[in-house]
Amino acid sequence: xxxxxxxxxxxxxxxxxxxxxxxxxxxxxxxxxxxxxxxxxxxxxxxxxxxxxxxxxxxxxxxxxxxxxxxxxxxxxxxxxxxxxxxxxxxxxxxxxxxxxxxxxxxxxxxxxx
Amino acid sequence: xxxxxxxxxxxxxxxxxxxxxxxxxxxxxxxxxxxxxxxxxxxxxxxxxxxxxxxxxxxxxxxxxxxxxxxxxxxxxxxxxxxxxxxxxxxxxxxxxxxxxxxxxxxxx
Numbered sequence: 001x002x003x004x005x006x007x008x009x010x011x012x013x014x015x016x017x018x019x020x021x022x023x024x025x026x027x028x029x030x031x032x033x034x035x036x037x038x039x040x041x042x043x044x045x046x047x048x049x050x051x052x053x054x055x056x057x058x059x060x061x062x063x064x065x066x067x068x069x070x071x072x073x074x075x076x077x078x079x080x081x082x083x084x085x086x087x088x089x090x091x092x093x094x095x096x097x098x099x100x101x102x103x104x105x106x107x108x109x110x111x112x113x114x
Numbered sequence: 115x116x117x118x119x120x121x122x123x124x125x126x127x128x129x130x131x132x133x134x135x136x137x138x139x140x141x142x143x144x145x146x147x148x149x150x151x152x153x154x155x156x157x158x159x160x161x162x163x164x165x166x167x168x169x170x171x172x173x174x175x176x177x178x179x180x181x182x183x184x185x186x187x188x189x190x191x192x193x194x195x196x197x198x199x200x201x202x203x204x205x206x207x208x209x210x211x212x213x214x215x216x217x218x219x220x221x222x223x
Contacts, residue, residue: 031209042118042201042213043157050209059212090156097209099144100164105156 003027006091006106013081013113021076021109023091029104031097032074033058034066036087037108043090049074050097081113116140118214120202125220126192134187134217136202144205148176148187151199151216160187160200189219197221 004025013019025032030051035043045058049068063085065077074093078085089109094101117139126132138146145164149157163169163178163185175188189196199216206212 033209040215042215043203044213045209045211048209056209099205099208099210100162102147102159102162103211105158107156 004091004093004104004106006089006109008109009107010110011112013078013111015082015113016080019078019081019111021078021089021091021111023074023076023106024072025074025091025093025104025106026072027093027095027104028071029093029095030071031094031101032068033092033094033103034064034074034076035090035092036060036085037090038087046076046089048097081111083113085111086113087111116204116206116212118202118204118212120200120214120217122215123218123220125222128192128194128221128223130192132189132192132219134189134200134202134219136185136187136214138183138185138202138204138214140183140204140206140212142206142210143180144207146176146178146185147203147205147211148185149201149203151201153198157201192221194221194223 007022033048034046047066091106092103094103120136148160151157161176201216202214
């Protein structure tokens with residue numbers, strides 16, 4: 001693994017189903033983030049984690065949950081998917097959560113909820 | 115809330131110069147980032163400005179005026195591979211990065 005990876009690449013999901021998007025980084029970064037990107041709206045922060053064992057809510061957290069059991073993994077779970085959660089999801093990481101830190105992005109997961 | 119504005123689209127000719135403006139009104143300011151995003155790919159870091167002035171990196175330069183809430187990204191000697199979306203993002207504190215909607219630049223031969 002080099003950098004940050006996400007799985008799956010894309011997924012079509014029926015409304016009401018549970019879905020977990022996976023994110024793994026091998027850069028030993030302390031901070032990790034989940035964003036969604038929608039046309040005309042830009043990237044919006046869903047949840048973040050400053051370090052393993054801690055998580056926090058971003059701008060649009062409703063309907064999503066995260067966990068950070070270790071440094072490398074930061075899964076995002078949709079407990080009961082709805083069509084408005086159709087989006088492209090990007091995971092990102094940075095050495096720390098400090099404001100000057102560049103964030104490194106994964107390749108994204110394109111999710112369609114029908 | 116945070117308000118970050120940038121033009122939706124710009125078109126320029128190969129070899130030319132293009133300037134992408136970004137204006138912001140945010141609660142707090144800890145620096146401004148520019149990211150490049152090719153279609154279907156992840157955003158990648160281009161520049162970071164926290165002090166007023168111009169930062170130059172090869173063909174790309176970024177300018178910041180904190181008093182005016184204004185930044186621009188200057189792309190010189192445009193190449194076809196520069197066709198992408200350019201995202202302006204303002205850091206308003208630890209972990210808090212607010213993004214504009216992005217400017218799609220199309221480079222024509």
